[in-house]
Amino acid sequence: MTSSLFSTDFNAAALCPNVDKACPVSTSHRVVAIAAKTGLQGENDGLVDRTFAIRRADDNTKISGRECPKLVLVSCRREGDQLVVTGPGMEHELHVPVKSSGNDTKLELFGTWIDCQEGSEEAAKWFTEYLGLEVKLSINANGRFLRDNEKDWARTWRLEGVPEEDHETAFADGAPILMLSTQSLVDINSRIQHKSYTMKTFRPNIIISTENGKPWDEDEWCGKLQIGEAILAVSSPCPRCIFTTIDPETAQRDKELEPLKSLRKFRMSKGKDANYGIDSPLVGVNVVIIKQGKIFVGDDIILLNE
Numbered sequence: 001m002t003s004s005l006f007s008t009d010f011n012a013a014a015l016c017p018n019v020d021k022a023c024p025v026s027t028s029h030r031v032v033a034i035a036a037k038t039g040l041q042g043e044n045d046g047l048v049d050r051t052f053a054i055r056r057a058d059d060n061t062k063i064s065g066r067e068c069p070k071l072v073l074v075s076c077r078r079e080g081d082q083l084v085v086t087g088p089g090m091e092h093e094l095h096v097p098v099k100s101s102g103n104d105t106k107l108e109l110f111g112t113w114i115d116c117q118e119g120s121e122e123a124a125k126w127f128t129e130y131l132g133l134e135v136k137l138s139i140n141a142n143g144r145f146l147r148d149n150e151k152d153w154a155r156t157w158r159l160e161g162v163p164e165e166d167h168e169t170a171f172a173d174g175a176p177i178l179m180l181s182t183q184s185l186v187d188i189n190s191r192i193q194h195k196s197y198t199m200k201t202f203r204p205n206i207i208i209s210t211e212n213g214k215p216w217d218e219d220e221w222c223g224k225l226q227i228g229e230a231i232l233a234v235s236s237p238c239p240r241c242i243f244t245t246i247d248p249e250t251a252q253r254d255k256e257l258e259p260l261k262s263l264r265k266f267r268m269s270k271g272k273d274a275n276y277g278i279d280s281p282l283v284g285v286n287v288v289i290i291k292q293g294k295i296f297v298g299d300d301i302i303l304l305n306e
Contacts, residue, residue, distance in 0.1 A: 031208055031227060031299045052083075052096070052119070053141075053171035054127055055107045057134040062109045062171065066243045068131050069251040087130045094126040096137070107138045107171070114171065115142040141170040156235040157272060158222045162290065175235050175286030179218060180204040184283070187215035192262045200248040201259070202240070202283050208301060218285045224304040229293025231304075237273060239280035 054063045054071070065071045074087040078098075085094040102118035119137025127135050169176040180202055189197055199207055206227075210217045218234070225232045240263065245254045263281035268274075273282070 031206060031295065031297055031301065050169075050171040050176075051140065053107055053116070053138045054131075054135050055138050057124070057128075057136050060106055060108050060136075062107050062138075063131075063133075063135060064173075064243065065246055065251075066241060068133065069246045069253060070131060071251075072246060072248050073251050074130070085126070090126070090130055092126075094123060096120070096123055102139065105136075105138065107141075109171070110173070112144070114138075114144050116140055116171075138171070144169055156286075159233060159235050159288065162233055162288070169288075174238070175288055177206060177232065177287040177289065178202075178204045178238055178284045179206045179208060179234075179287050180284035181208045181210055181215065181218055183210055183213055183215040183217070188259060188263070188283070191266060192259050195258055197259060198248075201244055204284050206287075206295075219282070221285065221303060224290060225287075226302040226304055228295035228299040229291075230289065230295050231291035231293070232287045233290055235286045235288050237269065237278070237282035238284040238286050239269075239278050240283050241280065244283075 054068075055061060056063060063071075070087075074085060076083050076085040076096075078084075081098050083096040083098060085096060096119065102120070105116060105118045107114045107116055116138040117140045119139050123137040124135065127137060180199065185197065185199060185202070189195065208218070219237060221234045223233065225234065240260065242253075242257075242260065244263075245257050245260050246252070247254065260281065263283065267281040267283060269278040269280075269282055
């Protein structure tokens with residue numbers, strides 16, 4: 001499973017190693033995999049998920065794999081204080097400093113302007129050549145919160161009573177973390193003929209498993225969760241877009257617009273979520289960080305009913 005340090009959803013993460021830890025009988029959910037640097041570990045050496053983003057040079061609008069599917073084929077690795085970026089067809093690697101001292105700039109995402117820093121000219125030239133579109137690199141989103149407007153507050157009713165300052169995120173479309181169970185992925189594959197999807201299609205930061213084997217169990221979670229040293233909270237189910245129709249291995253869009261087409265038949269919003277106008281199929285749950293702390297593969301998930 002991979003996630004991304006860039007808010008372009010290209011291959012930029014590795015999994016945390018397995019750890020030996022006893023599972024208390026009182027819990028029934030467990031972490032299976034974690035995308036590197038989700039922002040839960042406190043000291044991140046300048047890197048958290050979606051630290052970087054690509055934007056159009058003409059109007060500063062964020063670009064993701066929705067608009068430029070080739071981005072899913074780009075990968076990167078950490079070497080000291082540099083992020084090394086590679087892409088098919090590119091003769092040279094791009095070296096991006098982990099900590100930028102670039103000029104202040106802004107990036108527009110779904111009508112919200114995000115304060116951030118300018119990436120290097122070298123990075124702008126590299127991605128412009130790769131995409132065939134004039135773009136720039138943004139680094140380090142500053143002071144962006146999940147519930148910046150009334151519409152977002154309505155969709156995140158599960159966070160009632162949770163202080164707004166706990167909802168900080170970076171260049172992600174919404175929440176800083178996406179969580180999805182292996183059982184839910186199995187259910188998707190059982191319902192869509194002649195397809196076989198992996199977690200790369202849905203790009204969760206944290207993959208979980210439920211001992212009761214029930215798919216979509218995460219849909220019902222409300223309130224705080226404890227994983228290892230971290231305290232989290234589910235903010236909303238995650239509405240899925242056209243991005244899920246792009247093959248993460250080939251960057252080709254599915255001609256039948258699967259899995260989105262089939263997901264609309266059995267994963268549309270219901271109950272209180274339907275009242276807030278979420279008109280997209282839901283896969284996974286968005287999660288915010290209440291208290292940072294280390295988490296590992298094998299950690300139990302404890303639902304805190306307060």
